[in-house]
Amino acid sequence: MEIRVSHNGQPENITEQSAPGELLDWALKRFSGWRIATTTAFGMEGCALIDMIAARTDRFLVIYLDTHFFFPETLDLKDRMVLRYPNVQFVNRGTTLTPDEQARKYGPKLWESDPDLCCKLRKVEPMVEAMKDVDVWFSALRRSQSETRRAIGVVEWDWKYQLIKVNPLANWERADVWQYIQEHNVPYNALHEKGYPTVGCTHCTVAVPGSKPDDYTRAGRWPGQEKIACGIHGGGI
Numbered sequence: 001m002e003i004r005v006s007h008n009g010q011p012e013n014i015t016e017q018s019a020p021g022e023l024l025d026w027a028l029k030r031f032s033g034w035r036i037a038t039t040t041a042f043g044m045e046g047c048a049l050i051d052m053i054a055a056r057t058d059r060f061l062v063i064y065l066d067t068h069f070f071f072p073e074t075l076d077l078k079d080r081m082v083l084r085y086p087n088v089q090f091v092n093r094g095t096t097l098t099p100d101e102q103a104r105k106y107g108p109k110l111w112e113s114d115p116d117l118c119c120k121l122r123k124v125e126p127m128v129e130a131m132k133d134v135d136v137w138f139s140a141l142r143r144s145q146s147e148t149r150r151a152i153g154v155v156e157w158d159w160k161y162q163l164i165k166v167n168p169l170a171n172w173e174r175a176d177v178w179q180y181i182q183e184h185n186v187p188y189n190a191l192h193e194k195g196y197p198t199v200g201c202t203h204c205t206v207a208v209p210g211s212k213p214d215d216y217t218r219a220g221r222w223p224g225q226e227k228i229a230c231g232i233h234g235g236g237i
């Protein structure tokens with residue numbers, strides 16, 4: 001598929017097979033002056049994408065959602081990323097609902113009794129509010145992360161948030177991400193070396209025995225449940 005976009009009267013072509021750097025160069029030029037942001041949960045893909053963007057622009061917005069259930073390793077990584085990228089503005093748009101308030105209103109351990117509601121309160125609803133201030137969303141999704149993500153485009157319209165979504169890493173495998181992390185000395189979550197392929201909330205993420213940093217599986221998320229995604233991307237992806 002070829003994507004044709006006119007910018008200042010000059011046609012530009014990118015394809016579904018374009019490399020991440022090419023896509024970012026195109027998108028940053030094409031959407032210059034628009035409200036652009038990326039989001040991260042401080043997993044490996046998000047860190048790689050932030051590094052790529054930070055190398056291409058003087059100022060950039062990164063939105064994260066502190067669910068109040070971050071691992072200590074995730075909080076440590078956030079601090080390291082802030083120091084590493086002074087040209088990046090890291091903004092927490094997470095919920096103000098405290099764990100105690102949630103327990104009083106919805107009962108204890110909501111992540112066990114109704115994990116979808118827990119994610120809605122702590123991730124989805126805050127993301128909806130955050131995306132109201134964004135025109136173009138740079139996402140670190142990859143097609144090989146799950147069956148439900150295989151159809152994502154490198155550039156697409158996001159109906160959930162009513163904005164343009166750019167997925168520069170869509171064609172990469174986890175091994176490509178890990179290679180980039182190593183070659184560019186990008187900070188990454190220490191949990192990846194402790195058997196955690198993906199990183200979420202403390203109550204809903206477990207280690208996957210034998211997992212290495214260049215492995216990817218969602219088997220460690222919401223163990224024992226059919227749930228595989230928190231819902232912030234919509235469409236079950």
